[in-house]
Each structure stands twice: as structure tokens, then as C-alpha cells.
Amino acid sequence: MTVSKQQHQTLLQRIENLHPYETMLYLGMFGSGLIFLFLTVAFLFSSRNLLAGMNQTVPTAFLVSTFLLVVSGLSATSIRHAYQEENSEKLLGSLRVTVILGLLFTILQVVGWFELKAKGIEFTGIPSGSFLYVLSGIHIFHLLGAMIFALILYVQLAKKSKDVVDKLILHTNPFEKMRIRLFTFYWHFMDAIWLILFLLFVLSF
Template identity: 30%
Template sequence: MEEKFAYVEGAEQPISMHPKKFALWLFIVSVVMIFASLTSAYIVRQAEGNWLEFELPSIFWYTSIIIVLSSVTLHVAYQAAKKDDFQKLKGGMFLTVLLGLVFLVCQWYSWVALVDRDVYFVGNPAGSFLYVFTGLHAIHLISGVIFLIIVLISSFRYKVHSKNMNAMEMCVTYWHFLGGLWLYLFMFLLLNH
């Protein structure tokens, strides 16, 4: 019995992704779900009443500018890595790490500003939500800064270049996500405060 085999030209290849990138995307989706549920809970709890009205710390405007600038410097570093421009890569990564650290310091001062306005973690839910939002974001940002430092060190060892972009691409994805998440949280608080 003769079997017939047909050769199919242009058969589609399955979509593949590096396992670490896939894990990063799963993590990002889980973080999105956490913050989506928290912002939903915020709206529901605010509607129940007994909600402390206070002005958001003005330092949030500065942190928003800082996070956008850090995304710009990281993009410059990413483009430099694609072109094997190691000096620009190192400089961009260094500036991004520095801006990430400045953002974290500013987050600390935003909590100081809240305490100065008698807004505490324990007490009214309005303050509690604000501390949870900024605290959770800061924890994720610390992990992002650690990732940035790892890529910075790798760039000084010439392990980040046009033929080895995996870690850089993951770092860029995660950092831009954290920046977008902060801007979302800030806009959400401005509109629902």
C-alpha cells in the first residue's frame, strides 16, 4: 500500500517566544490584574462614603516626569545596543538606573508629604489605598532597577550587543511597563480623587 505525502509550501511556523520573555509577559499580566482589581476596589470603596479628601502630593508630577525621562534614556540605550554603540549604551543605561533611583527617593518623599498632611496608612481608606498603590508600584520598581543594574553591568562586560539583545529587550519591556503603570495610577488618582 502506497502512502501519499503532500509537501505543503509556506506552512505556518508556530509562534514561538523565548521562555523568559513568556514568563515576563505572564508576570506583567498578573501585575495588571492586581492593579486593575485595586483600582476597581478603590472606586467601589470611595462610593460607600467616609472618604478623606486631600490634595495629592505635588511630587507625583515630578515622579511622572522622571519616569518618562527614564523611558527615553532606556530607549536611547536600546537603540545604541542594536547598533553596537557601547558608549551610548552604557551612558543610557547608567542614566536610566540613576533616574530609577531618583524616582524611588521621590516616592519616599511623597509619603513624607502625605504624613505632613495627616494622611496615614492606617485610618481612612483613601490614605490606605494611596499607600498601597505607591508601595506596590515601588516594590515592582525596585525589581526593575535591579534588572536595569544587571543589564548595565552586562553592558560594561560587552554582553549586550546587536547579537545578544534578549536581556535588553526584556528589561526595556518591563521598564516601559512600569512607567506606563505609574502614569496610569497617577492619572487614575487625579481623576478619582
């Protein structure tokens, strides 16, 4: 009982010590996770046999965009490594690549919607087809938020890296370290969400 109580207190202390940004992000991820969970369950019970009966395949744009998102996850990991190595050039480069890949992913998702329509899968058609648009659209919405934050972060970091003093502070500032950690964590979270959705889409055709 004593050990359990101590562990409970330690957990509460960790939660209380979280930065407001961390608390907001974790709560947001929890809420987003519930949204995707409920929509995924609804998709699974939305007469997917009708979608499979159309004898179509997953849009090629979805396949390519999935590959790009996986690569962006690697570049996001490189952001943290560059920060730990105090390599500003690599940090900015990895951040730039991540945003570009995210943008390409978004464009290809829209192209994928046009492919779905060409295959006869309309947004207002069968329920399972509608969920393909809804789930991918909500994912894009969440990813756009991460890209906007990344662009703001890039501009701020690029400005600081030009000054020797600011550059030194950048790599020793716990707040900057936290922002980069939270961004990469959220990006990987969105990667995982899409990979799960994509797998469900593939199994549904």
C-alpha cells in the same frame, strides 16, 4: 475556517517559540496587570469622596517623580536605539541614566508618603487614602526588580564592552538583544502603570 485554524496554529507556534525569559516576563506582566487592575477597581469603590472632601492636593513629590519616570522612559528607548547603532558607550550611558532616574523616582515616592501623612492622609486612615500607599508601594516593588536587573545587565555589558571580540559578539548576539528588548518593554510597562495610577490619584483629590 481554514484561515482561522492557520492563524490559531501560527499563534501557538509563536508562543512555543518564545524564549523562557520572554514567557516568564509576559506571564509576570499579566499577573502584575491583574493585581493593579483589582486594586484600582477597589480604590475606585473605596469612598473616594472622603479623600476629595479633605481638600488636599496630590503630593508635590508625586508630581516630580512622575516627570522623572517619563524622562526615564525616553532614556530606556535610547537603550534600544544605542544597541541597534552598536554604540556601547551610549548604551551604557542610557542604561545608567535610566537606573538613576528610577532610583530618584523611588526616593520621591517615599517622600510623597511623608507628604500624604502631613496632609492628614494616614496609611491606617480612610480606605481611599490607604490605597494611595498600597498602589504606589506595589509599583515601587515592581520597579525595584527592574532596577536590580538593569544593574546586573549594566555590569555584564560594561565588562563585555572592554574587549573588542566580546564587544562585537555583544551587538550580534540574539540573546543580548532579547534581554535589552525585554528590559525596555517592561520599563515602559511600569511607566504606563504609574501614569494611569497617577491620573486616578489626581482625579481623586
